[in-house]
Amino acid sequence: MPGFIDTPAVWYGEELKTRPDWLCTLSDREIEELVRAADDLADADLDRITRESFVLPTLSHRLAEIQVSLETGSGATLIRGFPAERFSEKQSTRVFWGLVQHIGTPVSQSATGERILHVRDEGFRIDDPRARGPNTRKRLSFHTDRCDVIAFMCLQQAKSGGENDLVSSAALYNEVRRQRPGLLAELMKPYYYQRHNVDHGSELPYCRQPVFSFCQGHFAASYLRVLIERAHALPELPNMSDSQREALDFLEEVAEDQARYVRIRQQPGDVLLLNNWVTFHRRAEFEDYEEAARKRHILRVWLSVPNSRPIGPLFKDNYGATAAGAIRGGMRRKSS
Numbered sequence: 001m002p003g004f005i006d007t008p009a010v011w012y013g014e015e016l017k018t019r020p021d022w023l024c025t026l027s028d029r030e031i032e033e034l035v036r037a038a039d040d041l042a043d044a045d046l047d048r049i050t051r052e053s054f055v056l057p058t059l060s061h062r063l064a065e066i067q068v069s070l071e072t073g074s075g076a077t078l079i080r081g082f083p084a085e086r087f088s089e090k091q092s093t094r095v096f097w098g099l100v101q102h103i104g105t106p107v108s109q110s111a112t113g114e115r116i117l118h119v120r121d122e123g124f125r126i127d128d129p130r131a132r133g134p135n136t137r138k139r140l141s142f143h144t145d146r147c148d149v150i151a152f153m154c155l156q157q158a159k160s161g162g163e164n165d166l167v168s169s170a171a172l173y174n175e176v177r178r179q180r181p182g183l184l185a186e187l188m189k190p191y192y193y194q195r196h197n198v199d200h201g202s203e204l205p206y207c208r209q210p211v212f213s214f215c216q217g218h219f220a221a222s223y224l225r226v227l228i229e230r231a232h233a234l235p236e237l238p239n240m241s242d243s244q245r246e247a248l249d250f251l252e253e254v255a256e257d258q259a260r261y262v263r264i265r266q267q268p269g270d271v272l273l274l275n276n277w278v279t280f281h282r283r284a285e286f287e288d289y290e291e292a293a294r295k296r297h298i299l300r301v302w303l304s305v306p307n308s309r310p311i312g313p314l315f316k317d318n319y320g321a322t323a324a325g326a327i328r329g330g331m332r333r334k335s336s
Contacts, residue, residue, distance in 0.1 A: 001185065001216050004177060008073045009170040009219070010277040015261050016076060016166065023068035026081035030059040033242065038094040046097050047114065054098030063102040066273065070103070070149055075275035076166055076273025082154055084269035089297075096153040096271065096299050103273065104149055104303030117130060119152070119298035121288060126307075134300065139285040142167060143224045144276040147302035147329035151273050154266035158296035162286030164272065167261040169221035169280050175249075175254045184248035190241075190314055193224070196331070206231045207317035211251065215322075218309035219294050220277040222318075229258050255280060266298070267290050269321035275327040277309060304329050 008019075016022055026034075037054045046052070056063070066077050079099075097116060100106065106115040121137040125208070137158075152164075161336045176184045190208035211223050225248060232240040240248075255261065263284075266272060274281055287297045310324040321328040 001181065001188075003171045004174050004297045005219055007170065007219075008121050008137075009075050009168060010110075010174060011074055011168045011276075012171055013259050013262050014293065016074055018167075019074045021066070021073040022080045022204045024066060024077055025063060026059070026079065030056075030062070032081060033057060033059050034095045034099065035087075035091075036244070037098055038091055041098070046094070049098055049101065051101040054101055056098075056102065060102055060310070067234060067307060071309065072271060075168070075278035077273045077325065078264065078266075079266070079271040080269070081092055081272070082211065082269035082271070084153075087254045089155060092153070092155055092269070093299060096151075096267065096295075097206055097301070099271065100151045100301050100303060103151065104157055104207050104305035105327055106301050107147055107304050107327070108333060109300070109302055110266040110331055111334035113333045115301065117300040119300050120296055123287075132323065137161075137286050137288065137296075140283045141225060142171075142258075142280040142282045143226075144222050144280060146331070147276060148308045149273055149303040150281075151271060151301045151303060152266065153271045153299040155299060156268060156294060158286035159294075160221070160287045160288045161284045162265050162296050163265045163284045165261045165263050165284070166274065167255050167280050169212075169223070170219055170239065170278050171260060171261045172254055172280070173221065173250060175260070179254075180247075180250055183247040183250050184212070186243050187251060188213060189244075189245065191228045192234075192237050193318065194231035194234065195221060206234065206237065209312075209318060210312070211248075211312045213312045213314075215310045215312045218311075218324075220309060220311050220315075221280070222276070222315070223280060261288060277311070295319065296311060302330055 033056045041049050108115055109117045119134040121136040145174050188210050192206050192208055194206050213220050231237055286296055304327045306325050310327055311322045314323050319328040
């Protein structure tokens, strides 16, 4: 069994806020650069905006540092200071889209090829097949998304609730190894995952992948329990064993310790970046304002980054590629 992880990706609760790579506050000059770049491309389709065309003479250097620290540091960065309330939704969206191009390559988040998702309560019933966590107001459990780095920009925050909890999955690995090494062994074996209900472009009804893994010395964690539960409930697949379920329960018990996770509330203009391989995240349930213009609205982009770690071969079915730096993750477009 691999040893304990001793890298900057291991942090505990509020300690994250003391890390030098956590908070990036934009200067007036950097904000001006973002606005100017967005204005210069005001008539361009988002799909045509690239890192090269979205020119940030000063800020690009800091974003390059953030790209590195997301992979080799804490795995979490909050970029603060953009005054979203002074700009239209279209302008802020363009700023966010251009900014994240300097971190990585956006990948699809649906079978229709959406590369930027509007996270807001769409009012779907829980049993509606269109319902997925991001378009409800319900509490989400700790999980990862199918990409190297996930990026969120807050346009409008909820009346109450909607906070994000972040936890170091590398720290969770260490704690499970320390307390229950037998259960850690289960978490390093593959679980079945059902195809996501909006992943209509995938021909595979399910795949297998571990929660914790190592590849060429690099740690990686990937976790979405709801898809594990759905897969193991399928009649053609084996039920979860008692030890498999106990391992997942214990992992969540460890993550629920308030000393291990940190809670943040994004403000309008805040951009949150998370490396999915070393962090888990979740969202609290929220209450919206009545007025449509004031309802909670978060933009989300899934990124494949050029400095990513290698991941094990079992991730190929879900991510498409496993080599370091490869374009990977996201959902395949459904063929017409």
